[in-house]
Amino acid sequence: MKYVFDFTDKVVLITGASRGLGRAYACGFAQFGAKLILTGRDELKLKETADLVEKAGCTEHKSIVCDVLVEADMDRMLAEIAESYGRVDILVNDAGVGHKIPAVDVSMEEWHRVLGTNLDAPFYLSTHIVKKFMLAQGGGNIVNIASMGGFSGIPGGAAYSASKAGVLNMSRALAGEWAKDNIRVNCVCPHYTETDMVRPLMAYDAWMKLNNSRTPLGRLAQPEETVGAVLFLASDMASYITGSFIQIDGGCLGVAY
Numbered sequence: 001m002k003y004v005f006d007f008t009d010k011v012v013l014i015t016g017a018s019r020g021l022g023r024a025y026a027c028g029f030a031q032f033g034a035k036l037i038l039t040g041r042d043e044l045k046l047k048e049t050a051d052l053v054e055k056a057g058c059t060e061h062k063s064i065v066c067d068v069l070v071e072a073d074m075d076r077m078l079a080e081i082a083e084s085y086g087r088v089d090i091l092v093n094d095a096g097v098g099h100k101i102p103a104v105d106v107s108m109e110e111w112h113r114v115l116g117t118n119l120d121a122p123f124y125l126s127t128h129i130v131k132k133f134m135l136a137q138g139g140g141n142i143v144n145i146a147s148m149g150g151f152s153g154i155p156g157g158a159a160y161s162a163s164k165a166g167v168l169n170m171s172r173a174l175a176g177e178w179a180k181d182n183i184r185v186n187c188v189c190p191h192y193t194e195t196d197m198v199r200p201l202m203a204y205d206a207w208m209k210l211n212n213s214r215t216p217l218g219r220l221a222q223p224e225e226t227v228g229a230v231l232f233l234a235s236d237m238a239s240y241i242t243g244s245f246i247q248i249d250g251g252c253l254g255v256a257y
């Protein structure tokens, strides 16, 4: 897909860039002059993304392996960024995990894995990147990948829904706190999109039929269909938008039957 933006020389850090939505965002920013920092746990998959962003036109990029559940890993990544770029203009907090487990079977370990990845890590990275780079730079931009599951409770996904509702309201609070510092914080909220996270559900015909019948556009989204909203919120075209969100939901929230 072709997009129209200008991120010339902007340093963009994307978590979850090894696959799925994060990879699609990386390929989007790559078309418009961004210097990309790609991060995830899987080195080989990060290399695949690096090849794709080069094909898309990115001339400067760096991959950093980092587990966002490990504070020391995030600190090492921040130190590497300080040394190689000395700034972060745009942070996209995309890394996330889902689950489909009856609530009564969810261990506290699983609860903390989901909340730790989806909510604690975006808080840690946002606050540390603001403190380390954005305040000194005189501004910055954060886009958090929340979910329509942050508005509706997903049966079998209590921890996921809680984490994404948390991301939405955390983003509003941070937007209020940092508006005076010229730092904007927004969310995008995708509905079910065809990635590794959703593929296990897609194997169930009944689930697919239910999802498609409840979605006005009648289908799942493709990762590329969620890119424009992220690029828009990260761009100067959205300079008066903060503490807000864009739903990418095939009409689910707005349409009642």
Ligand SMILES: NC(=O)c1ccc[n+]([C@@H]2O[C@H](COP(=O)([O-])OP(=O)(O)OC[C@H]3O[C@@H](n4cnc5c(N)ncnc54)[C@H](OP(=O)(O)O)[C@@H]3O)[C@@H](O)[C@H]2O)c1
Residues within 6 Å of the ligand: 015, 016, 017, 018, 019, 020, 021, 022, 039, 040, 041, 042, 043, 045, 066, 067, 068, 069, 093, 094, 095, 096, 097, 098, 117, 118, 145, 146, 147, 148, 189, 190, 191, 192, 193, 194, 195, 196, 197, 198
């Ligand atoms: N797909 C959907 O329907 C949908 C809908 C709404 C919102 N979202 C949100 O969109 C984001 C991306 O989801 P996706 O669908 O692209 O999922 P995905 O294909 O499963 O990819 C998940 C990404 O998160 C990274 N990740 C997970 N745990 C991590 C950890 N501990 N440390 C570092 N990276 C970690 C993975 O990296 P490695 O594999 O390299 O570790 C991978 O790059 C998530 O926040 C998700 O909640 C997805």
